[in-house]
Amino acid sequence: xxxxxxxxxxxxxxxxxxxxxxxxxxxxxxxxxxxxxxxxxxxxxxxxxxxxxxxxxxxxxxxxxxxxxxxxxxxxxxxxxxxxxxxxxxxxxxxxxxxxxxxxxxxxxxxxxxxxxxxxxxxxxxxxxxxxxxxxxxxxxxxxxxxxxxxxxxxxxxxxxxxxxxxxxxxxxxxxxxxxxxxxxxxxxxxxxxxxxxxxxxxxxxxxxxxxxxxxxxxxxxxxxxxxxxxxxxxxxxxxxxxxxxxxxxxxxxxxxxxxxxxxxxxxxxxxxxxxxxxxxxxxxxxxxxxxxxxxxxxxxxxxxxxxxxxx
Numbered sequence: 001x002x003x004x005x006x007x008x009x010x011x012x013x014x015x016x017x018x019x020x021x022x023x024x025x026x027x028x029x030x031x032x033x034x035x036x037x038x039x040x041x042x043x044x045x046x047x048x049x050x051x052x053x054x055x056x057x058x059x060x061x062x063x064x065x066x067x068x069x070x071x072x073x074x075x076x077x078x079x080x081x082x083x084x085x086x087x088x089x090x091x092x093x094x095x096x097x098x099x100x101x102x103x104x105x106x107x108x109x110x111x112x113x114x115x116x117x118x119x120x121x122x123x124x125x126x127x128x129x130x131x132x133x134x135x136x137x138x139x140x141x142x143x144x145x146x147x148x149x150x151x152x153x154x155x156x157x158x159x160x161x162x163x164x165x166x167x168x169x170x171x172x173x174x175x176x177x178x179x180x181x182x183x184x185x186x187x188x189x190x191x192x193x194x195x196x197x198x199x200x201x202x203x204x205x206x207x208x209x210x211x212x213x214x215x216x217x218x219x220x221x222x223x224x225x226x227x228x229x230x231x232x233x234x235x236x237x238x239x240x241x242x243x244x245x246x247x248x249x250x251x252x253x254x255x256x257x258x259x260x261x262x263x264x265x266x267x268x269x270x271x272x273x274x275x276x277x278x279x280x281x282x283x284x285x286x287x288x289x290x291x292x293x294x295x296x297x298x299x300x301x302x303x304x305x306x307x308x309x310x311x312x
Contacts, residue, residue: 001306005115007108007124009132009172010198017176018149021140023302024295031066031298038068039309043099045071047125048079050105051233055269055296056125056133060102063301069099069308091117100308103127106234121307123300128165128234129192134268135169137299139177141292142224145264153178153208155223158259160184160216160249161276162242163191166228166268171195171210175202182211184218186245216248222259226266227251227276243275251277256286264288 001019003011012020030037045064049057057073064071079090091114094101101118103111104125114122124132142157143149157174159167163185171191174181175198183191190196190212203209211218219225230246231239251265265277265287273279282289 004307005122006132006303006307007111007115007122008130009135009169009176011132012176014176017136017139017173020136020299020302020306021143021149023306024140024298027301027305028295028298037066039305040064040099041068043067043069043308044097045069045100045102045304045308046074046094046098047071048074048101048103048105049125050076050103050110051126053104053125055293056102056104059296059300060125060304063297063304067301067305069304071102087113088117090114092119095119100304123303123307126165128232129195130169130172131165131268132169132173133296133300133303134166135173136303137295138170138226138266138268138292139173139179140299141266141288141295142264144291144295145288146223149177153180156180156182156221157224157226158182158184158219158222159226160219160251160255161227161246162230162232163189164228164232167191168195170226171199172202175199175206175208175210178206178208180208180211182213182218182222184213184216184249186249187214189245216255217258219255220258222263224264224266225251225256225259228268229270229272230276246276250275251281253278253280256281256284262286266292269293 001016003016061071095118100121102123102125106128108127108129111124111127157179167183168191171181199210230242263286265281267289
């Protein structure tokens with residue numbers, strides 16, 4: 001893999017993504033068959049968490065264990081960053097101790113600064129701007145369910161809800177893989193403008209121009225319907241206001257009926273059942289939500305393997 005870090009989907013070429021997926025398929029097969037495979041034996045991953053997590057922490061920690069390495073949790077309370085130590089000094093120090101860093105934080109610049117000052121691979125476990133590991137696992141799940149990467153250009157991928165970090169990363173990966181992508185959001189809640197410009201630029205080569213809409217009717221004939229919480233971490237104070245604005249953007253049985261009968265329903269979790277998605281839909285035969293959640297483990301193992309196996 002050409003990429004030395006994973007901070008943004010834009011760090012990856014199409015060939016990098018294909019390699020991640022082929023490695024994921026291999027590692028998932030080995031794990032399912034009980035085949036012990038420990039290429040990261042004696043390697044260590046520092047996990048920096050400024051935001052709480054279930055799936056990110058467990059999947060990275062278990063993934064490193066299964067690959068033979070050790071991952072350890074560092075909260076904001078554990079690090080001197082809280083007392084004013086710079087990201088640069090933290091990065092330089094951790095680079096002397098561990099073989100890789102995963103960071104889950106608010107400011108995207110903090111992840112970028114870690115890369116700039118580290119001599120080891122850095123993985124973005126989530127920032128306010130992007131969630132690349134999530135987008136990779138989502139598209140890997142679609143490949144498992146719908147066919148090979150080269151056939152994904154025939155699918156209609158629709159995201160409905162808040163134009164957040166997940167939307168941004170999905171828009172980029174769809175542009176890179178020639179997947180037709182539509183983001184349906186209320187006015188004023190669109191994906192990041194700079195990310196949209198990046199995706200539009202990528203589409204000049206791949207032909208997959210992202211579409212922005214504020215009309216829920218545009219879910220018609222969707223092959224994939226995706227949503228996320230309406231008020232992400234850091235936006236909780238806006239929750240009541242957002243519930244009122246977003247109420248017509250809920251994935252429910254009525255909305256799902258406008259998509260194709262075999263449409264995949266996706267959500268990155270945690271879900272606010274009854275808000276952005278109903279129980280009836282998230283627990284339906286169309287839902288692949290928990291397949292997505294499982295694939296966080298397998299995809300991130302592939303990312304760690306590809307980034308860290310060649311490092312001392």
